Amino acid sequence: MAGASPFSVLILCGSDSDAATMTAAARTLADFGIEWDLRVSSAHRAPDRTIELARTAADRGYGAIIAGAGLAAHLPGVVASVTILPVIGVPLSAGPMRGTDALHAIVQMPRGIPVATVGIDNAANAALLAVRIFALADADVRARLEAYVEALPAGVEAADARVQEQLAADPPGSPTPTTTTGG
DSSP: OOOOSTTEEEEEESSGGGHHHHHHHHHHHHHTTOEEEEEEOOTTTOHHHHHHHHHTTTTTTOSEEEEEEETTOOHHHHHHTTOSSOEEEEEEOOTTTTTHHHHHHHHTOOTTOOOEEOOTTOHHHHHHHHHHHHHTTOHHHHHHHHHHHHHHHHHHHHHHHHHHHHHHHSOTTOOOOOOOOOO
């Protein structure tokens, strides 16, 4: 989708292997009727392209940027350094540290270059944070967000009912049937 209103989001990821994780942000934004574009651009392998995408994002109608990166995870910080738009970083699980290195790299930005950071691989929460930002200025987005939040308890209640049903059928600590042979 093209960024046509101030309530659209540019989603960036450093490589095509990150796109599968970052599409959770796109799906979540779409659920709220928010337009998005997902682009691959590397802070290391294509810095000029990355800077151009970030620097011109506001002029192209975006209201926020979600940037996912693993390992050294410089993409969100590089993006935040050249735009005034809110930047939400998604640390991606990669390498032997499974995303904790990316989490630390994104969350520890220097003063003046803020990057909001969500949990490892949690692109959906990055989208929800963008929705919350947009809801401050748009009544329709706010209404959709309020409906989403109001529906959350029903999901928890349904999960609890499933667990209670499973526990009733097979309580922990109950004897496991065994087969014995006469002897």
